[in-house]
Amino acid sequence: MSNNICVVGAGCWGKHHIRTLNELGLLGGIVESDSTVLKRFSDQYPEVDTYDNIDYALQNEKIDGFTVATPAETHYGIAKEIIQSGKHVLVEKPLTLNIEDATKLVDLARTHNVNIMVGHVLLFHPAIQKIKKLIDDGRIGKLQYIYSNRLNLGQVRTEENVFWSLAPHDIAIFQYFTDSYPETIKANGVSFIQEKIHDSTITQLKYPHGIEAHIFVSWLHPFKEHRLVVIGSEAMISFEDSTRKNPLKLYSKKIMMDKGIPEKIDGPVEEIEYEKKMPLTEELFYFSQHLDGSALEIANAQHALEVTKILVEASNQLEA
Numbered sequence: 001m002s003n004n005i006c007v008v009g010a011g012c013w014g015k016h017h018i019r020t021l022n023e024l025g026l027l028g029g030i031v032e033s034d035s036t037v038l039k040r041f042s043d044q045y046p047e048v049d050t051y052d053n054i055d056y057a058l059q060n061e062k063i064d065g066f067t068v069a070t071p072a073e074t075h076y077g078i079a080k081e082i083i084q085s086g087k088h089v090l091v092e093k094p095l096t097l098n099i100e101d102a103t104k105l106v107d108l109a110r111t112h113n114v115n116i117m118v119g120h121v122l123l124f125h126p127a128i129q130k131i132k133k134l135i136d137d138g139r140i141g142k143l144q145y146i147y148s149n150r151l152n153l154g155q156v157r158t159e160e161n162v163f164w165s166l167a168p169h170d171i172a173i174f175q176y177f178t179d180s181y182p183e184t185i186k187a188n189g190v191s192f193i194q195e196k197i198h199d200s201t202i203t204q205l206k207y208p209h210g211i212e213a214h215i216f217v218s219w220l221h222p223f224k225e226h227r228l229v230v231i232g233s234e235a236m237i238s239f240e241d242s243t244r245k246n247p248l249k250l251y252s253k254k255i256m257m258d259k260g261i262p263e264k265i266d267g268p269v270e271e272i273e274y275e276k277k278m279p280l281t282e283e284l285f286y287f288s289q290h291l292d293g294s295a296l297e298i299a300n301a302q303h304a305l306e307v308t309k310i311l312v313e314a315s316n317q318l319e320a
Helices: 014-023 035-044 054-058 072-084 099-112 126-136 162-178 279-288 301-319
Strands: 004-008 027-031 063-068 088-092 116-119 143-153 184-190 200-206 212-218 220-232 236-240 248-258 261-271
Touching: 004 014, 004 054, 004 279, 014 027, 014 063, 014 279, 027 035, 027 054, 027 063, 054 063, 054 072, 063 072, 063 279, 072 088, 072 099, 088 279, 099 116, 099 301, 116 279, 116 301, 126 162, 126 220, 126 236, 126 248, 143 162, 162 184, 162 200, 162 212, 162 220, 162 301, 184 301, 200 301
Parallel strands: 004 027, 004 063, 063 088, 088 116, 143 212
Antiparallel strands: 143 220, 184 200, 200 212, 220 236, 236 248, 248 261
16 A cells, blocks of 8 residues: 545645645645646655546546535535545544534444545644643543633634634543543533624533543633643642643642641652654554554544534524
């Protein structure tokens, strides 16, 4: 197998797929309907086949898989065509904009025996991988609570609210950490800039085994903050992805009950080292390693379907 991967969509995120796959030696084609954009990439990568229509790319037997980095409303139709051709596909988040289409793609992939992977790129961040290992190894005791703040001033979108724009990252991470689906979902938000397009939302999630979580996202905030906190019965973790050194810390801190009185145990703080690898590079390499049809353990179709269901359920509450 040649592991040639074709990128569908050479826009603001697709261009990163193209560059990264080329660096990995895996770029097998580019599909872009804008002739000016396509010409620019054809000149930049003269050895790579370029197409103005996906139908032509699907006829190339040397291509083993596709990544789709087009507007979300086009994901279903493009992914469906790729799957029906028997090719593996990585679709940028969100997989689709509704549960029905997401379910159809999952079922279709099962029928054609191909992999669907979804671009929840932060699952491949080395710090997130490290946190997952700390949880699974029992370093924090019993997982109790997770929260994330993903805040900034802009980029304000007109076609989707802040929840659909930013929260999929954290929903995917929470699903990954808990290995479960929330029992209850509650969401509320505010719209100040554009009517009916939420600028800030807070979503509360309750998972099995007493695990609770919340996600706070906003593009109407005075400073940038990407903070993830994980609380366990024996220790706590924080990761700040918006500061210069992106520190990952393990806090040996907890509250114990001593004869009915809460007692604070304030132990040392350890900075956890992790590899400074690019998440997108790790994600695309992982996809390339599963073009043989082997099962995806991360960012697979079932995981993506669950993320879509959570997004839709929370959105229905926001719009109520």
